[in-house]
Amino acid sequence: MTTNIIDTKDLKNDPVFGQISFDGHEQIVFCNDEDTGLKAIIGIHNTVLGPALGGTRMWSYNSEWDALNDVLRLSRGMTFKSAITGLNLGGGKAVIIGDAKTQKNDDLMRRFGQFVDSLSGKYITAEDVGMETRDMDVIREVTPHVTGISESKGGSGNPSPITAYGVYMGMKAAAKYQFGTDNLAGKKVLVQGVGHVGETLVKHITDEGGQVVINDINLPRLEELSKKYGANVVLGNDIYGLDVDIYAPCALGATINDATIHQLKAKVIAGAANNQLADEVKHGMLLKEKGIAYAPDFLINAGGIINVYAELEGYGKDEIIRKTENIYNTTLDIFALSEKESISTHRAAFNIAQNRIDTRKKEQNK
């Protein structure tokens, strides 16, 4: 195959180390296999606290730039998620470029698993968007460095119900801070994205007597869940100005941005999506100034990583639940710190996580 000669002036400057989201990554691995068509990127952000653990996402990215940027943002997020949760794990993530519905097959998964294996445990993979427990089982055939495998094969299974439980804990803590009670009965909650995590979250809220409004691009799913949980449905993208008490982003990242932030009527934001703030510094502070209690995403969606960490540490369901329930207390601590230091809740959570990493690094360098 011949390749056109690329004029480097047509490329963005410093495409890897110069990316804003690069932010100190230790290692980035580009995986290419012509036989299976695999194109993947593994991002290892930080391994000070332990091996970099984070899921693999399979997605039809518009460009390789988008894929690179996504893996960098996600793997960095994993570093802070594990650090704030008190786990001895670093941050990593992988993306496979392609359509999970039409391009995923077992050979592709095995080849990807071989790339993971070549890192000798520095990166440990798990499930993310576009992947399923079954895919982890296939990867397990070629590498031990995978979590989230089937319960029948000794794994912890689907992490989504635990993730949803952690988000629910974070939401209750944020409600306690904002409304003076953590009881969600009578509260109006907009859940954007009712997939694996969103559905279980809807169940927790409706079981407690909350009124849920659901939004998704999957119309049959909306119809099914509105019947199942008696939830109201809102269609389309124009949802940010809805008159609700709580907004739970459970679909995509960056939904809190310049275009949406001034429309928000919700007084609490607590959801599962990663990287909800398009600009962590600017939008984190704007939410604080607007009096919106934002429960940091990387703190309250840590249930999934707590669940897969059990596979490495060998603890059971009771300990998984205990650690996940602790998200409630940590969220309250974050609100207190944000108030005391006049910083955003995102910054407060980030600072605690960074301190833990810095302290461990100092110990290692002694």
Ligand SMILES: NC(=O)c1ccc[n+]([C@@H]2O[C@H](COP(=O)([O-])OP(=O)(O)OC[C@H]3O[C@@H](n4cnc5c(N)ncnc54)[C@H](O)[C@@H]3O)[C@@H](O)[C@H]2O)c1
């Ligand atoms: N599954 C986990 O354990 C876990 C852990 C941590 C974080 N997260 C994050 O939580 C989010 C949800 O995860 P999931 O496992 O439920 O994913 P999922 O793919 O099962 O569900 C996502 C849902 O969002 C919907 N959606 C996509 N684009 C949308 C849009 N523009 N507007 C409204 N709805 C849209 C999809 O149709 C789907 O129903 C993701 O951002 C994921 O990264 C998940």
